[in-house]
Amino acid sequence: MKKMKSILSVxxxxxxxxxxxxxxxxxSSLEEQWLNSEEAKRGITVNPGATESERNFSWYMxxxxxxxxxxxxxxxxxxxxxxxxxxxxTTYQGDKSAKVTVTGLESEKTYYYTCVSGEEKSAVYSFxxxxxxxxxxxxxxxxxxxxPEDETSLKDTSLAFAELIGKATxxxxxxxxxxxxxxxxxxxxVEYEGLTFSKASRELTFATIMGNHxxxxxxxxxxxxxxxxxxxxxxxxxxxxxYFEKGGVLFICIDTNNASAQAHRSTVKEAVKTxxxxxxxxxxxxxxxxxxxxxxxxxxxxxxxxxxxxxxxxFNIDLxxxxxxxxxxxxDVIYNGEKVGEIENGGTVNNARGTVYFVSTSIxxxxxxxxxxxxxxxxxxxxxxxxxxSYYNILDFSPEAIKVTSYNLETDEEYVSFTLTKDEDYEPExxxxxxxxxxxxxxxxxxxxxxxxxxxxxxxxxxxxxxxxGFFEYVF
Ligand SMILES: [Fe+2]
Numbered sequence: 001m002k003k004m005k006s007i008l009s010v011x012x013x014x015x016x017x018x019x020x021x022x023x024x025x026x027x028s029s030l031e032e033q034w035l036n037s038e039e040a041k042r043g044i045t046v047n048p049g050a051t052e053s054e055r056n057f058s059w060y061m062x063x064x065x066x067x068x069x070x071x072x073x074x075x076x077x078x079x080x081x082x083x084x085x086x087x088x089x090t091t092y093q094g095d096k097s098a099k100v101t102v103t104g105l106e107s108e109k110t111y112y113y114t115c116v117s118g119e120e121k122s123a124v125y126s127f128x129x130x131x132x133x134x135x136x137x138x139x140x141x142x143x144x145x146x147x148p149e150d151e152t153s154l155k156d157t158s159l160a161f162a163e164l165i166g167k168a169t170x171x172x173x174x175x176x177x178x179x180x181x182x183x184x185x186x187x188x189x190v191e192y193e194g195l196t197f198s199k200a201s202r203e204l205t206f207a208t209i210m211g212n213h214x215x216x217x218x219x220x221x222x223x224x225x226x227x228x229x230x231x232x233x234x235x236x237x238x239x240x241x242x243y244f245e246k247g248g249v250l251f252i253c254i255d256t257n258n259a260s261a262q263a264h265r266s267t268v269k270e271a272v273k274t275x276x277x278x279x280x281x282x283x284x285x286x287x288x289x290x291x292x293x294x295x296x297x298x299x300x301x302x303x304x305x306x307x308x309x310x311x312x313x314x315f316n317i318d319l320x321x322x323x324x325x326x327x328x329x330x331x332d333v334i335y336n337g338e339k340v341g342e343i344e345n346g347g348t349v350n351n352a353r354g355t356v357y358f359v360s361t362s363i364x365x366x367x368x369x370x371x372x373x374x375x376x377x378x379x380x381x382x383x384x385x386x387x388x389x390s391y392y393n394i395l396d397f398s399p400e401a402i403k404v405t406s407y408n409l410e411t412d413e414e415y416v417s418f419t420l421t422k423d424e425d426y427e428p429e430x431x432x433x434x435x436x437x438x439x440x441x442x443x444x445x446x447x448x449x450x451x452x453x454x455x456x457x458x459x460x461x462x463x464x465x466x467x468x469x470g471f472f473e474y475v476f
Contacts, residue, residue: 039122042122044059045206049102052246060189061118068085075112106129107129112124130175132399138321140181141364142362146186167407177205180322182211184213210239218466231263236257237473260447262446287322288304298377307446319355327367329358329384330380332381348419349418352420362390392406400421
């Protein structure tokens, strides 16, 4: 018996030593979360509300559920919770999507929540609100992918995104993710479930925009619940534009699958008009204007510059966050198509009278070995050294400054940083009459191009077997 005890104590000591040397890693805990498929398949997402005092929730529910609500509390045991009911939408697959808005949140506080679908309650998760100084993760082209020819692709790409969240939150105490489109490669339900399977993704506020890949099915429509949504001419069936304010920063999110610059002008105009005191104006959209290092995209970039740059000049947008090309680039400060300020690695630009255009790489689909870097356009201040690299970016916001820091996804080392500051001498540039008129006319004409783009997508979806939406409903 004595011998048995000593064997047991040696075994326990060895086990403790092993755990001390090889602690249970974040990866294995993500693995466990991945296996918890019931909860993972709910696609629980916390989107921004119109202001920091609100949050929008979205999740999938079974077809027979007739009631949805979010219970929210300041206490982890959910005591003294408040209940918010919402809207239920039937998805094209026939089950339900819950959309609930929670209001009355105070800044710099942690809240606990559970999503209730009829009789079923989710686990308890938490999120934290920010004050006037906050950080956010920006990245683009996550490309969660359920490749029919590779059965591990969905899990691999979903876990890669969850691991990225872990890396970013270790760099800065952030509560907001900004994702610049192509969240899912085929726009499939399972891919959005993969995107939101981790506990970490449900405990951050997720501001997304639709990429061209998200438009490969109807699912993006049911995955998100966005504030101040605006559907202008030629808006995508799956999503509109939207905007929100957080800590004095106005975020305007534009669905550039919609070719109508008229629709986008309406959104930017309304957002700016309703937030005259916002210290910073940020646009997030999928397609890039100055990516520039892919020759075959130059025609599209030129067209998008004609449509968008007058709009960003007119409304004095400070920073445009983009993706799509999968090629990292930061422009100089640009106004009226001309360089009006210089961006340098580690540098600061004070009172910029123009816009900085920032394109992030793809998280899930970096270029493959063998791709050659080609010359960037002369509007690009900083490009990428190696096309096979990927970066994620931490944006630090305060009333006085925005600091952008990019980190190499592989090594976690800082790659580039730059800072924009404003003081009491800041005077926004005023757009000239003809530039503004040109922008408005280009916006009107782009509606016709929008008809072509939407019709092309409609027939593409029909060919892929998506039904239930008529031609006129989809295209106009
Ligand atoms: Fe992409």
